[in-house]
Amino acid sequence: MKKVIFEKSILSCVLIFLICCIARVVEYFGIRTDETILAENFIHKVFGIIILVVMLVLSKLSWDSIGFTKTKIVQNILKGLALGVSCFSIAYLVECVLLYCMNGNVQLSVYTSGFSLNGEAVKQTGIGFILLCITFNLINVWMEEGIFRGLFSRLLENRMSFKGIVFFIALLFGVWHWVMPMRDYIEGNSSLGNLLVMGIGYIILSGVMSIKWSVLYKMTGSLWMGIGDHLFNNIVVTNLLHVISNNEADNLQIIRILIGQLISFVLVMSFYKKRA
Numbered sequence: 001m002k003k004v005i006f007e008k009s010i011l012s013c014v015l016i017f018l019i020c021c022i023a024r025v026v027e028y029f030g031i032r033t034d035e036t037i038l039a040e041n042f043i044h045k046v047f048g049i050i051i052l053v054v055m056l057v058l059s060k061l062s063w064d065s066i067g068f069t070k071t072k073i074v075q076n077i078l079k080g081l082a083l084g085v086s087c088f089s090i091a092y093l094v095e096c097v098l099l100y101c102m103n104g105n106v107q108l109s110v111y112t113s114g115f116s117l118n119g120e121a122v123k124q125t126g127i128g129f130i131l132l133c134i135t136f137n138l139i140n141v142w143m144e145e146g147i148f149r150g151l152f153s154r155l156l157e158n159r160m161s162f163k164g165i166v167f168f169i170a171l172l173f174g175v176w177h178w179v180m181p182m183r184d185y186i187e188g189n190s191s192l193g194n195l196l197v198m199g200i201g202y203i204i205l206s207g208v209m210s211i212k213w214s215v216l217y218k219m220t221g222s223l224w225m226g227i228g229d230h231l232f233n234n235i236v237v238t239n240l241l242h243v244i245s246n247n248e249a250d251n252l253q254i255i256r257i258l259i260g261q262l263i264s265f266v267l268v269m270s271f272y273k274k275r276a
Contacts, residue, residue, distance in 0.1 A: 005059045009155040017172050023047045028179050040136040048143040066150035067223035080228020091260035095252045099245040106245045137234040145223045148173050166214045173210035174203030212265045215272050
């Protein structure tokens with residue numbers, strides 16, 4: 001089985017991706033865990049981790065061999081978090097200045113967007129909900145980094161150049177995030193034009209982030225720095241730290257994410273080119 005997996009590594013990656021995508025679609029369109037009090041689609045991520053474990057056994061790979069090294073774990077995670085903090089501090093500042101100029105008021109607020117027991121959307125500020133948010137995103141990041149940057153990079157290393165691997169994984173990672181605008185379109189919450197614009201935007205933005213995390217893996221020899229940066233993006237930028245203006249939240253969130261990710265991408269690529 002190991003020989004087959006490595007000899008047909010591109011096909012193996014595509015099949016693993018499709019299996020995980022099916023689980024993702026089932027949860028987003030069927031189970032809809034994000035519309036419960038848990039407020040997060042995490043079941044398909046747990047499924048993805050199980051798939052990852054199975055593939056490690058079948059291909060006789062270790063966790064260490066796909067980037068979960070046993071050295072400098074805390075150090076590299078902290079570096080990733082520091083990268084996120086430094087870049088998104090600028091992004092939050094720009095967002096706040098823009099909103100203040102537009103509306104004359106702006107403030108930061110910490111909460112998770114969730115649902116009550118009767119299904120109504122509410123702001124959850126309790127420590128329990130914040131811990132749930134952190135836990136679910138730990139699962140999320142472990143699965144995505146483990147499969148996309150870890151397993152796929154290892155399987156493809158003898159079949160493609162580093163640049164080819166990076167762009168191949170970035171494409172898959174971009175398509176992976178297309179399910180979100182697709183659900184909005186199918187449910188009538190957005191137009192076909194909006195689906196195309198948002199879909200292309202998701203593919204490009206997610207692809208840029210994937211390239212950055214692949215390069216961090218290459219530079220550090222482990223997934224931990226990328227995991228730290230990925231966690232900051234998912235937990236803080238997307239879920240916990242909100243910008244409020246005129247009693248409306250995150251109207252310019254896309255601007256914040258674009259600025260933060262572009263600054264981060266440029267920094268990482270600049271360091272990588274200097275070391276090359």
